Amino acid sequence: MNIVLGITGGIAAYKAPDLVRRLRERGADVQIVMTASAAEFVTETALQAVSGRPIRSNLWDKEAEAAMSHIELARWADVVLIAPATAEVMARIVSGGAPDLLTTICLATEAPIALAPAMNHVMWSNPATQSNREVLEQRGIHILGPAVGSQACGETGAGRMLDPDTIAATVCGLSVGKGEGALVGKTVVITAGPTREAIDPVRYITNRSSGKMGYAVARAAAAQGAGVILVSGPVNLPEPPGIDVHHVTTAAEMYEEAHRHIDKADIFIATAAVADYRPANVPEQKIKKNSENTSIDLVPCPDILASVSTLEDPPFTVGFAAETENVEQYARSKLEKKKLDMIVANQVGHNRGFDRDDNQLSVLWKNGKKEFAEATKIELARDLVELVAERFYAARGADTQPKLTIISTSD
Ligand code: CTP
Numbered sequence: 018m019n020i021v022l023g024i025t026g027g028i029a030a031y032k033a034p035d036l037v038r039r040l041r042e043r044g045a046d047v048q049i050v051m052t053a054s055a056a057e058f059v060t061e062t063a064l065q066a067v068s069g070r071p072i073r074s075n076l077w078d079k080e081a082e083a084a085m086s087h088i089e090l091a092r093w094a095d096v097v098l099i100a101p102a103t104a105e106v107m108a109r110i111v112s113g114g115a116p117d118l119l120t121t122i123c124l125a126t127e128a129p130i131a132l133a134p135a136m137n138h139v140m141w142s143n144p145a146t147q148s149n150r151e152v153l154e155q156r157g158i159h160i161l162g163p164a165v166g167s168q169a170c171g172e173t174g175a176g177r178m179l180d181p182d183t184i185a186a187t188v189c190g191l192s193v194g195k196g197e198g199a200l201v202g203k204t205v206v207i208t209a210g211p212t213r214e215a216i217d218p219v220r221y222i223t224n225r226s227s228g229k230m231g232y233a234v235a236r237a238a239a240a241q242g243a244g245v246i247l248v249s250g251p252v253n254l255p256e257p258p259g260i261d262v263h264h265v266t267t268a269a270e271m272y273e274e275a276h277r278h279i280d281k282a283d284i285f286i287a288t289a290a291v292a293d294y295r296p297a298n299v300p301e302q303k304i305k306k307n308s309e310n311t312s313i314d315l316v317p318c319p320d321i322l323a324s325v326s327t328l329e330d331p332p333f334t335v336g337f338a339a340e341t342e343n344v345e346q347y348a349r350s351k352l353e354k355k356k357l358d359m360i361v362a363n364q365v366g367h368n369r370g371f372d373r374d375d376n377q378l379s380v381l382w383k384n385g386k387k388e389f390a391e392a393t394k395i396e397l398a399r400d401l402v403e404l405v406a407e408r409f410y411a412a413r414g415a416d417t418q419p420k421l422t423i424i425s426t427s428d
Contacts, residue, residue: 018045018189021090021126023099023119024064025106026054028169029135029178033059036100037067039185048090050074050119052106076118087118091125098188099123100161101135101178107149110158129258131159133184138174157255161187164393165375175374183396186240198242199406205238206282206332207231208275208289208321210250212268216296216313217304224290225365228252229374230337231288233398235260238286241402246281248274250289268292268318275321282332284409287322288361290339294318323355333358333409339365349381358382359408361401380404 020040024033033049040047049064050073061072073081073090085093099106099119106120115121123130132153140146141163150160162179178184209231213221228249235247236257245260248271256262265271268291279285294315326334336357338348341364348362359382377391378401387404389397
């Protein structure tokens with residue numbers, strides 16, 4: 018896998034040599050392209066030593082361009098990763114400007130682009146940066162992180178670069194077919210996002226799910242070598258490359274689509290926030306304000322998870338439980354009632370869980386439990402998929418178990 022690693026001028030650039038190592042450990046060829054300001058934080062000598070390739074930094078370097086032009090470099094890349102990505106480079110990519118080698122490659126490449134933002138938390142939450150993030154995501158650019166925690170400036174908040182190992186694992190998962198990992202040869206079907214149930218042709222019932230957790234789980238499963246089928250409700254997220262994504266709108270469609278693929282599934286993970294009820298009758302025309310009837314009759318939607326776990330020969334089935342209170346108690350009762358192999362409980366509401374980049378999880382199974390402390394959904398998904406793989410082989414026998422790729426944060 019060929020990775021163009023763009024390094025821009027933030028303090029987190031000091032982690033770049035470690036990131037290069039982590040990418041190379043996963044078999045990637047890394048061509049570094051650094052900006053002038055990145056050179057203020059990390060030396061070319063260190064980067065050249067760890068990447069084993071001459072560093073590119075200047076669009077007007079005739080010798081380097083003769084060897085491999087910026088267009089060839091853009092074509093060579095299977096993935097363009099920018100880590101750390103400053104607020105400035107995000108803005109420049111949004112604007113389509115190409116004043117330097119790195120942004121020129123971003124314009125010229127057809128490969129997936131992933132950015133790992135790193136900046137002061139106030140800069141990250143600034144509406145300008147957030148609006149740039151949204152535009153980039155809408156264009157299909159992957160935004161990895163940032164993580165929450167203490168920052169180089171002495172403050173605390175969202176803006177730390179994700180740890181290099183998590184970035185490397187995610188980016189390597191952006192490209193398919195690397196043929197190693199805990200789930201090689203296995204198929205994982207995942208539901209994600211909310212559903213929308215029509216009230217009339219212009220109105221619908223939905224919920225606050227963003228799909229971020231489900232998409233992160235899909236990528237993490239792909240990073241462990243699984244073939245991933247993602248059945249997604251309406252979300253505003255880029256399609257993860259290498260993952261077979263099927264878009265649906267309603268709970269009934271999600272049910273149909275999930276069951277269309279379930280025969281192939283070794284593991285089923287239901288992260289979707291599926292509507293429990295839908296309007297019984299959907300009129301052809303918009304309901305008018307002067308209508309006398311002010312109530313909506315509801316009928317239950319099919320429970321996708323329960324319908325899968327009670328199949329004659331069900332896959333290893335993992336549910337999610339979004340609760341606002343009594344999280345563990347409710348989750349355990351869902352584990353038993355829906356006959357699941359595992360359930361992942363998280364607290365939602367009051368600024369937690371839905372439509373956020375971070376979360377904390379309790380994972381429960383018969384006679385077992387594991388807690389995952391607050392972290393980004395990308396980090397949680399990685400740990401969760403490792404645990405799912407472990408429990409899957411424990412339940413189904415380890416004879417077909419491939420070599421486990423430990424995606425840990427330590428050496
Ligand atoms: N789920 C499903 N189909 C439904 C409802 C829920 O597949 N129609 C799945 C979700 O994807 C999740 C799990 O069931 O994995 C639990 O969803 P949740 O909304 O927490 O619970 P419900 O079973 O809907 O119960 P309640 O709303 O009463 O908490």
